[in-house]
Amino acid sequence: MSRVxxxxxxxxxxxxxxxxxxxxxxxxxxxxxxxxDALLRRLEIDSRRxxxxxxLAVLKRAxxxxxxxxxxxxxxxxxxxxxx
Amino acid sequence: xTDSLTIADRTFASRLIVGTGKYSSHAxxxxxxxxxxxxxxxxxxxxxxxxxxxxxxxxxxxxTDQIALLPNTAGCYTAADAIRTAHLGREAGLSNWVxxxxxxxxxxxxxxxxxxxxxxxxxxxxxxxxLPYTNDDPIACRKLExxxxxxxxxxxxxxxxxxxxxxxxxxxxxxxxxxxxxIVDAGVGTPSDAAIAMEIGVDGVLMNTGIxxxxxxxxxxxxxxxxxxxxxxxxxxxxxxxxxxxTASSPLEGVLGR
Numbered sequence: 001m002s003r004v005x006x007x008x009x010x011x012x013x014x015x016x017x018x019x020x021x022x023x024x025x026x027x028x029x030x031x032x033x034x035x036x037d038a039l040l041r042r043l044e045i046d047s048r049r050x051x052x053x054x055x056l057a058v059l060k061r062a063x064x065x066x067x068x069x070x071x072x073x074x075x076x077x078x079x080x081x082x083x084x
Numbered sequence: 085x086t087d088s089l090t091i092a093d094r095t096f097a098s099r100l101i102v103g104t105g106k107y108s109s110h111a112x113x114x115x116x117x118x119x120x121x122x123x124x125x126x127x128x129x130x131x132x133x134x135x136x137x138x139x140x141x142x143x144x145x146x147x148t149d150q151i152a153l154l155p156n157t158a159g160c161y162t163a164a165d166a167i168r169t170a171h172l173g174r175e176a177g178l179s180n181w182v183x184x185x186x187x188x189x190x191x192x193x194x195x196x197x198x199x200x201x202x203x204x205x206x207x208x209x210x211x212x213x214x215l216p217y218t219n220d221d222p223i224a225c226r227k228l229e230x231x232x233x234x235x236x237x238x239x240x241x242x243x244x245x246x247x248x249x250x251x252x253x254x255x256x257x258x259x260x261x262x263x264x265x266x267i268v269d270a271g272v273g274t275p276s277d278a279a280i281a282m283e284i285g286v287d288g289v290l291m292n293t294g295i296x297x298x299x300x301x302x303x304x305x306x307x308x309x310x311x312x313x314x315x316x317x318x319x320x321x322x323x324x325x326x327x328x329x330x331t332a333s334s335p336l337e338g339v340l341g342r
Contacts, residue, residue: 024131051176083128084103084292
């Protein structure tokens with residue numbers, strides 16, 4: 001019985017740690033909640049060259065380290081491309 | 085001679101604003117920018133490609149010490165989307181300038197003036213320097229100026245069409261009534277198109293495809309630079325009046341055989 005409970009709690013813990021977000025319009029999974037700063041580093045994106053929208057609000061650069069991306073969040077990362 | 089263009093708090097020696105789209109390579113774009121003498125280029129704001137991070141950054145190819153960035157809201161069909169894009173552009177570029185586009189129709193890319201006016205008001209209230217791309221409509225331009233636009237940017241012809249200035253008289257009326265700079269944005273295909281716009285007396289010209297789409301964009305960039313300068317000088321010099329009949333340039337006295 002205790003073994004079953006242990007398995008169940010482990011599974012629950014695992015389920016809790018899978019973070020499903022929407023990144024640039026597509027589903028994206030993280031193994032745990034991370035800061036925006038860490039997300040950019042993981043994606044190998046130079047934070048000086050982009051702007052980030054977090055749940056439809058533009059995020060100031062100063063907030064990248066304090067903003068935690070967690071389950072259900074919507075993140076947009078944009079940069080400049082050629083245009084007229 | 086000092087004949088500079090001032091928009092909001094910035095002064096430019098060049099009256100030619102160019103785009104960064106449609107070039108065959110970043111290297112060609114950089115050389116075209118140099119040849120054009122431009123001091124401000126437009127850029128678009130798009131989602132980063134998450135799955136392909138190998139792409140070079142556009143900004144690596146723009147000398148931002150010499151050339152100001154003008155983020156645009158191209159592709160936005162509502163005021164809300166344009167405002168959202170403008171805010172992202174401000175954060176990415178650390179500049180509060182925006183070339184505001186709110187498109188009304190994907191075939192003509194003509195602006196939705198009602199939404200454009202709404203977005204202009206709201207972005208001005210948010211502290212933006214707003215340069216709206218608009219119709220060649222004097223009333224629309226007047227309303228945009230009243231809404232706080234730092235310049236008005238009437239089209240010469242549809243974006244990318246290369247048709248040249250379709251309604252020079254409207255541009256003349258717009259310029260006569262404007263208290264802010266008038267920049268002809270879109271439709272320029274040839275150097276003479278740019279010169280015609282400048283001869284009307286507008287303050288500048290913005291183009292992308294006319295240069296980027298030419299067989300030799302670098303040569304066309306130089307041609308456009310010269311055309312803008314020539315048109316400006318021609319305007320300042322004051323043209324002769326139009327007349328239906330001839331006026332001889334040579335003396336009428338002393339002609340042999342008379």
